[in-house]
Amino acid sequence: MYAAIGIASRTSKSDDFYVAGRNVPPIFNGMATAADWMSGASFVGMAGTLYALGYDGLAYIIGWTGGYVLVSTVIAPYLRRFGSFTVPEFIASRYQGTVQLPGGKVVELSGVSRFLATIVLLSCSFTYLTAQVYSTGVIVSRFIGIQFEVAVFSGLIGVLFCSLLGGMRAVTYTQVAQYVILIIAYTVPAICMSTTQDDGFNKNNPVEFLAYGGTLQAITLREKEMVLLGLASKVTPYLEPKWRRVDFFALTFCLMVGTASLPHVLMRYFTTPSVRSARRSVTWSLGFILVLYMTAPAYAAFAKLEVYTNVIGTPLSVLPQWIFTYGKIGLTTVCGKAVTSVNEAIEACAQATSGDYLLKLKDLKISTDAMVIATPEIAGLPYTIAGLVSAGGLAASLSTADGLLLAISNALSHDIYFRLIDNKASIQKRLMISRVLLEVIALISAGTAASRPADILSMVPWAFSLAASGNFPALCLGIWWRRANAQGAIAGQISGWGLTLAYLLGTRYGGWALWGGISNVAAAVFGLPVGFAANIIVSLLTPPPPDEVLAMVDSLRDFKVTGEDLTAEELEDIKEKEEALARTQVPQVSNTAEATAVATAEESI
Numbered sequence: 001m002y003a004a005i006g007i008a009s010r011t012s013k014s015d016d017f018y019v020a021g022r023n024v025p026p027i028f029n030g031m032a033t034a035a036d037w038m039s040g041a042s043f044v045g046m047a048g049t050l051y052a053l054g055y056d057g058l059a060y061i062i063g064w065t066g067g068y069v070l071v072s073t074v075i076a077p078y079l080r081r082f083g084s085f086t087v088p089e090f091i092a093s094r095y096q097g098t099v100q101l102p103g104g105k106v107v108e109l110s111g112v113s114r115f116l117a118t119i120v121l122l123s124c125s126f127t128y129l130t131a132q133v134y135s136t137g138v139i140v141s142r143f144i145g146i147q148f149e150v151a152v153f154s155g156l157i158g159v160l161f162c163s164l165l166g167g168m169r170a171v172t173y174t175q176v177a178q179y180v181i182l183i184i185a186y187t188v189p190a191i192c193m194s195t196t197q198d199d200g201f202n203k204n205n206p207v208e209f210l211a212y213g214g215t216l217q218a219i220t221l222r223e224k225e226m227v228l229l230g231l232a233s234k235v236t237p238y239l240e241p242k243w244r245r246v247d248f249f250a251l252t253f254c255l256m257v258g259t260a261s262l263p264h265v266l267m268r269y270f271t272t273p274s275v276r277s278a279r280r281s282v283t284w285s286l287g288f289i290l291v292l293y294m295t296a297p298a299y300a301a302f303a304k305l306e307v308y309t310n311v312i313g314t315p316l317s318v319l320p321q322w323i324f325t326y327g328k329i330g331l332t333t334v335c336g337k338a339v340t341s342v343n344e345a346i347e348a349c350a351q352a353t354s355g356d357y358l359l360k361l362k363d364l365k366i367s368t369d370a371m372v373i374a375t376p377e378i379a380g381l382p383y384t385i386a387g388l389v390s391a392g393g394l395a396a397s398l399s400t401a402d403g404l405l406l407a408i409s410n411a412l413s414h415d416i417y418f419r420l421i422d423n424k425a426s427i428q429k430r431l432m433i434s435r436v437l438l439e440v441i442a443l444i445s446a447g448t449a450a451s452r453p454a455d456i457l458s459m460v461p462w463a464f465s466l467a468a469s470g471n472f473p474a475l476c477l478g479i480w481w482r483r484a485n486a487q488g489a490i491a492g493q494i495s496g497w498g499l500t501l502a503y504l505l506g507t508r509y510g511g512w513a514l515w516g517g518i519s520n521v522a523a524a525v526f527g528l529p530v531g532f533a534a535n536i537i538v539s540l541l542t543p544p545p546p547d548e549v550l551a552m553v554d555s556l557r558d559f560k561v562t563g564e565d566l567t568a569e570e571l572e573d574i575k576e577k578e579e580a581l582a583r584t585q586v587p588q589v590s591n592t593a594e595a596t597a598v599a600t601a602e603e604s605i
Contacts, residue, residue: 005174009166014427017167017434018085018410020271024172029277030284032172032399033268035179037064037285038292039128039460040135040397043182046293047375048368050300056243057300061293063252063464065286067259072282075260076269078479078556080278085270086407087263087471088117088415094478095486096549109486111420113474116493118411120470121263123501125404126445128262128463132401133159133449136394138369141329143390148329149450155394156446159401160439167410167434168271171402178395183291185392186372190295193302193379212298215305222308231313232361250522251461257528258464261471264400264407303375311364311378316345316357322377323364331370335363405445409437461521462504469527470497473535481536482553488539496531500524 015021024032042064050057084090092114098106136155141148197215226232241248259265268285269278311320316334324340326332333339337348349357366374373393376386413434418425425433473492477484500523506512507520518525544550 001177005170005177007166007170009170009173011166011169012428012431014430016169017431018270018414019267020168020172022271023273024271026272026277026280027284028172028176029268029272029281030288031179032175033265033281033285034288035175035182035396035399036268036403037265037289037400038179038182038396039400040132040139040393042292042296043186043393043396044135044138044372045368045460046296046372047299047303048366048371050297051304051366051371052368053242055241056248058297059243059248059251060255061296063255064259065289065293066252067256068282068286068289070256070260071265071269072279072286075266075475075479076282077275077278079266079475080269080272081275081556082552083270085414086121086411087266087475088114088121088411089419091117091471091474091478091489092415092419094549094552095474095484095489096546097486097543099487109490113486113489113493114415114419116490116497117471117474118415120466120493120497121411122408123497124258124262124463124467124470125264125408126441127466128264128460129401129404129408129441129445130448131460131463132397132404133445134452135369136397136401137449138329138331139373139390139393139397143387148452152446152450155397156442158394158398159405160442167431168267168406171406172271174402175399178399179288182392182395182399183288185388185390185395186292186299187295189376189379189381189385189389190299190302192381192385193306193375194298196379197302197305212301215298215301219301219305219308222305226308226312226361229313230360231358244517247517247519247522250518250525254465254468254522254524254528255461257468257472257524258461258466261467261475262463263411263467263471264403267407267410268403299372299375303371303378306375306378307364307366308361312359312361314359316349316359317342319345319359320378322374325377326366326370326374331367331374333365334359336365405438405442408441409434412437462523465500465504465522465524465527466497468524469500469531472528473531477532477535477539479553479556481539482550483539483544484535485539485542485545487542488535488537491538492531492535495534496527498527499530500527503527 011017013021046057046060049060079087079090082090082093084093092110095110095113097109099109100106133152133155136159137148137152140146140151140155144151144154146154194212194215197212197218223232227234269281272278272281311323314320319334319342323332323334323345327334327338327340330338334345335349337344339345339348346357349363373386373389376382376389413430417433418430422429470493473496474484474489477492478489503512503515503523503526504520507514507523514520515526545553
């Protein structure tokens with residue numbers, strides 16, 4: 001189905017390929033953005049993270065959803081009003097200027113800022129893309145029964161079918177279909193599990209993500225019981241935080257700001273017909289996203305109770321089959337080893353002399369990446385439900401991978417090739433370059449994912465920290481501070497993004513100690529302030545932007561509604577409302593913002 005939509009949406013027009021013709025209705029753009037946003041990492045890893053971390057896992061939900069407040073109020077409407085194809089194009093247009101080098105050569109700074117913005121885009125988008133391709137491999141390898149490495153490249157074919165021929169136009173409508181599938185696949189198992197719980201899903205409690213209060217109480221009782229029975233030496237209560245407050249808020253902050261800075265999310269708001277439609281799209285997006293994110297805690301709670309009740313304390317001889325099934329692909333371990341049979345489990349547990357050994361809490365480890373796709377089997381649900389979940393996870397991974405691939409290829413073909421290398425290239429040549437780059441980037445990301453560089457959820461916050469430190473100061477100051485100039489933006493991009501990247505790589509691969517104990521997934525908490533400070537200080541020490549740039553900034557932040565901000569349908573709707581108010585003799589209609597919009601539009605006509 002996805003391939004059919006992608007092929008049917010093929011286009012040879014640049015507007016359709018880059019921004020879907022700028023005519024995507026808000027509700028469809030909201031669904032597409034939600035699918036683009038609710039990646040395989042969210043679908044596959046979110047409930048698993050809440051399962052493993054409990055209360056602390058809420059930092060991901062709060063950060064990711066809270067970031068949409070920044071998107072809707074600080075960034076998205078202004079980018080749509082500017083009307084660019086990509087985020088680097090906005091940064092290049094906003095930060096214009098020249099500087100003369102000691103040898104007399106004059107350098108155009110907009111090209112430098114464009115290049116740096118593209119580097120930031122590549123670093124955060126490729127990291128995120130690798131996580132999506134990885135999750136595709138996890139799902140395909142489990143349900144088709146092929147090697148993980150082969151599954152990764154098999155899933156890649158589906159990604160390319162969705163985006164190769166139609167660009168943003170094809171991706172938009174495949175993502176609408178993918179959202180419907182993924183949200184059904186996520187909520188149906190949660191509802192099924194809730195119906196089996198006390199105080200669960202029923203006619204008096206018809207919302208599954210509000211129907212797990214009894215489950216949380218049962219988990220608390222079981223945690224105490226396991227300690228008393230010797231099945232666990234110590235259990236940190238599920239509802240109590242383990243992290244320091246500074247760690248929780250640092251991660252939440254990085255995810256919020258990163259959300260407002262991710263290029264593949266921001267480019268979705270370039271596709272709406274008007275600024276008003278962009279704002280409405282953000283609202284629709286958040287509503288659609290909340291359905292999954294409010295279900296994730298319930299999903300994790302139901303899964304944890306099932307494991308605590310029906311697996312922990314079970315003799316090795318009667319361990320459920322799903323432990324061995326996921327052990328084959330390295331997603332579950334018993335006593336530190338990925339086992340595939342009862343005999344292997346007995347051998348793995350050194351203290352076990354027979355199959356009568358009772359499995360303890362510390363003996364069983366379940367990867368956060370396996371929790372969602374394994375939960376239907378853990379809960380004993382029909383195999384059809386497990387198949388539905390796999391289809392939803394695949395839809396989530398494909399939808400985000402499509403958007404990321406398009407963001408990368410568009411930036412390279414439009415911002416690097418067309419703007420910096422060959423500005424006389426025809427539309428056909430530009431689209432051909434973009435499609436070739438899609439294929440190359442897809443192959444590189446699949447090769448990286450096949451090597452399993454890190455667990456999926458730890459890779460996603462890397463993307464957010466890199467985007468936040470590299471993009472947010474330039475975007476935020478570029479919209480809201482007239483004095484920000486090209487020299488400041490370049491200094492901010494290099495210092496903020498550079499420090500964040502150094503902290504990520506140094507703490508993970510270079511043996512660096514954590515600064516203040518802050519995890520590297522929250523690296524932007526260091527890079528972002530440095531980026532802002534460098535941008536502001538250098539801007540104040542160098543000449544102000546050219547007059548035409550100042551005029552552009554003023555026009556971006558002119559809050560008076562104009563005909564340029566509205567579609568023809570929205571103008572007609574405003575006019576009808578004005579006439580209705582006039583018939584009821586309501587005064588001051590001519591002084592409203594809507595009347596001003598109509599008058600301005602009519603004058604321009």
